[in-house]
Amino acid sequence: MCTAAFLDIQQAFDRVWHDGLLYKLKATFPTPYYPLLKSYLTDRYSQIKYNTKKSDNFPIHSGVPQGSVLGSFPYLIFTADIPTRNDTVSAKFADDTAIMASNENPQTASPQPSNSP
Numbered sequence: 611m612c613t614a615a616f617l618d619i620q621q622a623f624d625r626v627w628h629d630g631l632l633y634k635l636k637a638t639f640p641t642p643y644y645p646l647l648k649s650y651l652t653d654r655y656s657q658i659k660y661n662t663k664k665s666d667n668f669p670i671h672s673g674v675p676q677g678s679v680l681g682s683f684p685y686l687i688f689t690a691d692i693p694t695r696n697d698t699v700s701a702k703f704a705d706d707t708a709i710m711a712s713n714e715n716p717q718t719a720s721p722q723p724s725n726s727p
Contacts, residue, residue, distance in 0.1 A: 612712040613720035622705035623685055624673040628652075631674075631688045638687065650680065 619625070628651050635647050651674065655667040674684040682704040694700050694709065701708045713719040 611714070611716040611719040612710060614708055614710040617707040617709070619705050619707075623676050623681070626674045626685055626688045627672055631684055634687055634690070635684075647684075650675065651684070 632648055632651065636644050639647065654670045654675070656670050657667050658665040674688075675681065685705060686702060689702065689707070692700065692707065697713075698709055698711045701710070711719050
């Protein structure tokens, strides 16, 4: 028996907190890689264009660049420490996550909540 929960985070790549990601990058990767990965996130700006009008540039403080070779890599690092239990397995691809439990006993794989207060 296998039970699974599938998570699809809306606007996942847009919601990555830069300071938190940089902390995890610094703790995870060898020192020479940190400045390179940091440069991928910092000094990025956005502008809105509507018809012929353009807004001023404004700094981007969250989110990771999308559509590149490294597109999903920062998000996967940011979410790598999602808590799991010893009796579960998690699998991730881009912004999709599956958390699974299996056991020969259906009650162990998918226990039912008790109705008692």
